[in-house]
Amino acid sequence: MRKGNFKIKLIIGAGIVLFSLFKYYSNTEVNEFTGKKQHISMTTGEEVAIGLQSAPQMAQQHGGLYPDQNYQKLVDQVGQKLVNNSVASQTDYRYDFHLLRDPETINAFALPGGQIFITYALFAKLKNEDQLAGVLGHEIAHVVGRHSAERMAKQGLTQGLLSGVAVGFDPSTAQGAAALANIMNLSYGREDELESDELGVKFMIDANYNPVELIAVMEILKAAAGPNRNSERMSTHPDPENRIEKIKEAIEKYRK
Template identity: 75%
Template structure:
């Protein structure tokens, strides 16, 4: 009887795994703006809604919005110039740019659908308008590349696989699958960053900015990380040195 229960659990577990894999791979499309084939389960409209709903929470996490209207207007001006001069203007996304009050966290990030943030800690270290364009162009690249939506689909895939393994196999096997999935997701994160750098260079050039300024941004991030930075294999972001080389390659490719 016990052996029969094991077989039933195994079949159920395999069924969950097969269904999850089928769901993931059946929802594939080619990104109109990058030409990349992606597995995405939500619409651009849903991305926009998620981004708008999450914006107040993300601002709160970083101390709210920066009170200086002139700084915010400057960020808006550069961001809108980048959007209106590039492929971003052809997308259905609603781009909004937010300068966060946070003076400690050197960071910039994008939510699905076009909500883009930069902390004052990073903003204050930038040396010129071109570097700001580099930061915002990179984040616009994440939105155009639909990286958040793609990551959500990967998380659903991982969740389904883990559920199937937990039901049909030994729990220790599920732990192994989780570890492998974590490594794969870190790798996907690094690929997204490199693609956003590549897109960011193109977006900068289209708007008339000097793409070499993005290299200066990488130097700022490198200095901020210091000697105790997280090894690349354990981070969702590639090492700034590697990013600099890829950015140089992107700049050269657009000159041709």
């Protein structure tokens, strides 16, 4: 009887795994702006809706919006200049730029569909408009690259695989699968960051900003992380030194 139950569980688990793989790989398309083949299970309209719905909550988590409208106006101007002079203007996304009140967290991030944020803690460390363009260009690139939508699809795949393994196999196997899934997701995160650095350089050049200033931004982020930052192997972000080398290569590539 126990052997029969094991077989049933194994069949069910295998079915969940196969369905998850089919669902992931059947949703394949080529990003017309990056040329990258991606597995994405939502439309651009759904991305926009998710971003608009999530934006107020994200702002609240960082103390709301920064009250100085002059600073906000600068963020808007630089962001829209980058959009208007790049392929971002050809997408169906709605780009909105938000300066957050948070004076402690040095960060910038993008939600699906074009909602882009920069904290005052990072904004205050930038020395010029070109550095601000470097930060915003990188985040615009995440949107154009559809990285959030791609990551959601990958998370759906890994969750399905883990569920199938948990049903059909013993707990130790499920733990091993979870560890492998975590490593895979970290690797994908690093690839997204490097692609956004390269696209960000192109967007800066297209909008007549100095892309070398993106290297200065990397130095700011490196200093903010301090000596105790996670190794690249255990982080979703590549090591700053590796990013700087890739940025230099992108500058050479797009300045020709």
